[in-house]
Amino acid sequence: MSIVIRDVREHELDSVLALNNAAGPAILPLDAARLRRFHSEAEYFRIAERDGALAGFLIGFGSDAGHDSGNFHWFRERHPHFFYIDRIAVASRRRGGGVGRAFYADVQSYAELRYPQMACEVFLESGSDPALLFHGSFGFREIGQRVMRDAPGDSDAGRRAAMLMKELCSYPWIRETYGAQLPDVDWITQPRALASVAPQRATGT
Numbered sequence: 001m002s003i004v005i006r007d008v009r010e011h012e013l014d015s016v017l018a019l020n021n022a023a024g025p026a027i028l029p030l031d032a033a034r035l036r037r038f039h040s041e042a043e044y045f046r047i048a049e050r051d052g053a054l055a056g057f058l059i060g061f062g063s064d065a066g067h068d069s070g071n072f073h074w075f076r077e078r079h080p081h082f083f084y085i086d087r088i089a090v091a092s093r094r095r096g097g098g099v100g101r102a103f104y105a106d107v108q109s110y111a112e113l114r115y116p117q118m119a120c121e122v123f124l125e126s127g128s129d130p131a132l133l134f135h136g137s138f139g140f141r142e143i144g145q146r147v148m149r150d151a152p153g154d155s156d157a158g159r160r161a162a163m164l165m166k167e168l169c170s171y172p173w174i175r176e177t178y179g180a181q182l183p184d185v186d187w188i189t190q191p192r193a194l195a196s197v198a199p200q201r202a203t204g205t
Contacts, residue, residue, distance in 0.1 A: 003102045004049045008057065012047065013039060016057050023089040026123060026131060028156060041065065042086070044110055048099050056090035058103045062115065074146050074163060075119045082165070083111035085120035104138050112168040113182060116175075121146070121161040132162065140164040 008016060013035055020030045030038075039045060044060035061067045063075070063082045072084050085107065090099045111118050120140065122131045144163045148156055174182075182188050 058088040082117040083115040112170045116171040140166045
């Protein structure tokens, strides 16, 4: 069956939280209060469904957001205008089935109308090569590294991340042609509408 990507609904946040905290060391843990804050403030917060079940989620922020992530602020200190992927998680039973690629196609189609660059990070530790390869295949390149120092004494302090960025090549033409006033069509003015993606044979996230 197809992968359906749509906006998260509030009653699904508990399931999203469980998926996040079961995803392992590649993604930072969350508590319910922070997740609800993301639900209120994130520019992009979508889930993927496959066979009617939660298959994954992706959360992202524009560069003007009041997001308190240290990694987000690392990018903002160096780049004025970008879209930041805060986190993506795919259910273990769905990994390798194209969910990650469907998410990245969807989030790029959203971001490239509004931002010149897209940013994210990958934690550098044992087993990170597949994630780096996955992002590299989408055109992300490392622009630096950051050691987390946001919470001294926290278990995440001291983790090193590769800071990745991708140029969104459609943005200059869109900006030159339309400026800040995008065409009034549903897939732009209602960017959180349902999106359906055919099954893929990809082996990515």
